[in-house]
Amino acid sequence: MNSTPNWLTALADSARTMPVPLPMRPPESGGRESAVLILFGEGAEGPDLLLIQRNEGLRRHAGQPAFPGGRIEPSDPSPEAAALREAAEETGADPEGIDVVGRLPELYLSYSDFRVAPVLAWWREPCEVRPVDVAEVAAVSRVPIARLADPENRVEVRYGQGRRWGPGFRVDGMLVWGFTAAIVDSLLTLGGWELHWRREGLTDMFEATPYGLRPVG
Template sequence: MTEVPDWLDRLATQAQRIRVPRYLRPPDGAGRAAAVLMLFGEGPLGPDVLLIQRSTRGRRHAGQPAFPGGGVDPDDGGPVAAALREAEEETGVDPSGVHVLGTMPELYLDRSDNRVTPVIAWWREPSAVHAASPHEVDSVERVPIAELVDPGNRVTLRHPSGFAGPAFQVRGMLVWGFTAMVLDTVLREGGLERPWDPTRVEDLPQHVIDLASRG
């Protein structure tokens, strides 16, 4: 069992005050309630975060790295319970070893019409994880924070629409879109970000575009 690190405690304390970019603010009355679990822990290489690689066979967000999560069901009672349930279903994580610290403001994914609540948590007692739902998840990774903040792993990714946003190239994954924007915010607000070159711009690979175009 490990204690919550100071940076994560500070982040959770100010989480509800984090400024949400206009393009991620939910429109009035729009979207289905959803939640994702941002689960941070202490791994062999220092602090890390749990990410999944969504199945390439999926209809939405196919093949994309993401936080575990999904829709809030009526029986969940809210986003925290939904995030823990989905994380257990997708990765096998034991919720009893997870210490929930707080939530960020809702963020809107227009692609899937979801109002997503990021749930910030500390992995108090880590458990084994795997792709527990193969039809939804191809793989599960505990990605070290040190690799995420490494300037050599960071890039600005340009979508064919012209929109450009932060991305991370780690563990054979290209983390982009919603997940990368949230990670970028968390690393910055947590005081973990290292200087990197945002003018290093790359185009979103065609095979990633093809997968993302499904649904």
């Protein structure tokens, strides 16, 4: 058994009070309650994160890489329970081998009207993962933190015709952007993994559209 590492405990402590960008701050009321599982493990290349890629035919967030997760059901006793259930249903990750270590501040997805509880966890006993709910999930990947932090894998994404820019990551055949990339970017900073990269003159830039991403320029 692998006990929760000190670096993750420290990260959880910092993440509980991390600042929330204005566009992701939940409204005072409304929004559908949901939870995602931010699952750290230890792989061949060091710490990694479990990500899924959603199917192209979905009505919302089609084709996007994401953390496992979904709507909190009335039968879920807590956001943590919902995040673990969704991860098991989507990837086959066994909740018995996962230790919850904390929760990030609640975040809001205006596009889908979801209030999201991001649950931070440690994969104490990793197991084989794969797309279980094949209607929802096209691929499952354990992405090393080192690859996410590599400046060569950084991109930028424009939202709202240039009014706002956000981070992106090109890893394991996926282009991670939007809500998931914003969380990854914050965790890299809080965990001390972020490496210097140049935003000026960056050639890998994309624009978010209702149909996904398109290259800029």
